[in-house]
Structure formats: structure tokens, C-alpha cells
Amino acid sequence: AQTVTQSQPEMSVQEAETVTLSCTYDTSENNYYLFWYKQPPSRQMILVIRQEAYKQQNATENRFSVNFQKAAKSFSLKISDSQLGDTAMYFCAFMKQSGNQFYFGTGTSLTVIP
Amino acid sequence: SAVISQKPSRDICQRGTSLTIQCQVDSQVTMMFWYRQQPGQSLTLIATANQGSEATYESGFVIDKFPISRPNLTFSTLTVSNMSPEDSSIYLCSVEIARGGYGYTFGSGTRLTVV
Numbered sequence: 111a112q113t114v115t116q117s118q119p120e121m122s123v124q125e126a127e128t129v130t131l132s133c134t135y136d137t138s139e140n141n142y143y144l145f146w147y148k149q150p151p152s153r154q155m156i157l158v159i160r161q162e163a164y165k166q167q168n169a170t171e172n173r174f175s176v177n178f179q180k181a182a183k184s185f186s187l188k189i190s191d192s193q194l195g196d197t198a199m200y201f202c203a204f205m206k207q208s209g210n211q212f213y214f215g216t217g218t219s220l221t222v223i224p
Numbered sequence: 225s226a227v228i229s230q231k232p233s234r235d236i237c238q239r240g241t242s243l244t245i246q247c248q249v250d251s252q253v254t255m256m257f258w259y260r261q262q263p264g265q266s267l268t269l270i271a272t273a274n275q276g277s278e279a280t281y282e283s284g285f286v287i288d289k290f291p292i293s294r295p296n297l298t299f300s301t302l303t304v305s306n307m308s309p310e311d312s313s314i315y316l317c318s319v320e321i322a323r324g325g326y327g328y329t330f331g332s333g334t335r336l337t338v339v
Contacts, residue, residue: 153314155267155330201266210255210320212328214266 112137114204116215123192124223130177131187131218133202139163141207144178146187149217150198158200161185163207192222226251226319230331237307237338244303245334247317252297254320258290261314261333270315273300307338 113136123129135144146158161169161178168176173190189196202215229248237243247256255274259267270290271279279292293301304311314333321327 153316153333153335155316155318157328211257211269211272212267214268216266 112139112204112206112213114202114213114215116202116218118218119216120219120221122221122223123189125192125194127192128188128190129192129220131189131200131202131220133185133187133215135183135185135202135204135213135215137183137204137206139206143205143207144176144185145203145205145212146174146176146185147201147203147214148196148198149201155201159187189220194222194224196220197222225327226253226321226329228317228319228329228331230317230334232334233332234335235337237336239308239338241307242303242305243307243336244301245315245317247300247302247331249298249319251321254297256294256300257318257320258292258300258302259316259318259330261316263312267316270302304336307336309338312336312338 115134118132142163144161148156148158159169159171159174161176168178175188177186199217199219201217204213227250231246257272258270260270261267269282270285271281271292273279273292273294275294275297289305291303314335316333317331319329
């Protein structure tokens with residue numbers, strides 16, 4: 111079974127500062143994908159960033175980057191130059207390469223303070 | 225990516241009644257998924273719905289409680305039957321456009337409150 115753990119229920123950051131959200135996972139799979147999704151108050155799930163497990167290079171998307179440590183089964187999200195619009199719930203998620211089901215963590219509520 | 229219209233966006237229902245949630249996609253998709261997000265919790269997959277076949281339910285979810293229809297490649301419904309306050313959750317549909325995780329789109333969810 112796959113499990114995803116987010117140990118930070120809530121976090122806050124000053125506008126323009128950098129924040130890191132933690133995520134660990136457990137799986138016996140060797141090929142899989144990892145994701146960070148953002149869920150603002152509108153409830154829309156928005157894909158922030160995606161990482162393929164076979165790639166050693168960490169994924170980046172503008173202000174968002176990840177620190178993927180496969181051996182440690184760790185997948186943290188770094189948000190640089192935080193903006194007010196980044197305020198949302200952030201979910202870490204796992205998907206087997208051979209599957210189509212997401213396994214989500216319990217989420218981290220991020221508040222960007224003006 | 226696909227655009228999903230999910231209805232209703234919210235509802236307050238009496239216990240013992242049923243609610244049907246609709247998910248309409250603007251393109252044809254093979255696989256549709258229904259998730260539940262309980263208050264303060266993460267998303268949990270209820271079932272996978274393929275057109276022309278019975279839905280596949282995850283452990284802890286049964287067809288009698290959550291019947292699903294998938295009449296064509298652009299539409300699906302989830303019914304929450306004989307509701308109790310424990311069913312109060314957000315229900316989201318999702319579709320797969322392409323494999324590998326990039327091609328997933330979520331609806332904006334239905335916030336259900338059972339009183």
C-alpha cells in the first residue's frame with residue numbers, strides 16, 4: 111500500500127519570503143510520479159508541480175521547486191517569493207507509473223501574510 | 225486540459241435522503257474518478273467509472289451507498305444514498321486525459337452537508 115504523510119498541518123510565510131512544505135511517502139514501487147496540488151478556497155485542485163521518480167533532477171516550475179530524495183522517500187516543495195495568491199491548502203500526492211489513482215497526503219494549509 | 229462542470233456546488237440535505245451529483249466534461253474521456261474529501265481531511269478515491277462497464281469501488285465504499293452512472297464519455301453521476309451526517313464532505317470528480325499524471329483535471333467539488 112502507498113501512504114503519503116504531510117507532517118505540517120499549517121504554515122505561514124511573509125510575502126516575498128521562501129517557504130518549504132514537507133512530504134514523505136512510503137511505497138514498494140520503483141516507478142512512480144509525485145505531485146504537489148494546490149487547493150484554494152474555490153476548492154479547485156490545481157497541479158503545481160510533478161516529478162517522475164526515475165529522474166534525478168528536481169522539477170521546477172517558475173517560483174516552485176521540489177527537493178526529491180528517492181532513497182529517503184522525501185518530496186518537499188519550496189515556494190520562492192511567496193505571493194498572496196499562494197494562500198491555499200497544498201496536497202502532496204503519489205501515483206504508480208502503472209496506475210491512475212492518486213494517493214494524497216492530509217494537506218498543509220499555507221497562509222501568506224502581507 | 226478538460227473543463228469539468230460539477231453540479232450542485234453545494235447542498236444541505238436531510239438525513240435519510242439521497243443526493244445525485246453530476247459531472248459534465250467538455251471532451252470525451254475514458255476514465256472518470258470520484259473522490260471524497262471529509263472535513264479537514266485529504267481526498268480519498270471512492271470509485272473509478274469507465275463508460276460501458278460497472279464502476280470499480282475502493283475498499284470501504286459500496287455500490288449500494290454510492291451508486292455511479294456513466295452513460296457516455298462526457299458525463300457521470302454519483303449518488304450519495306440514505307445520507308447521514310457522516311457523509312458531510314466535499315465530493316469531487318476527476319478525469320484522466322493523458323497518462324502519467326499530467327492529464328488529470330478535477331471538478332470544483334460539491335460541498336454536501338447532511339443535517
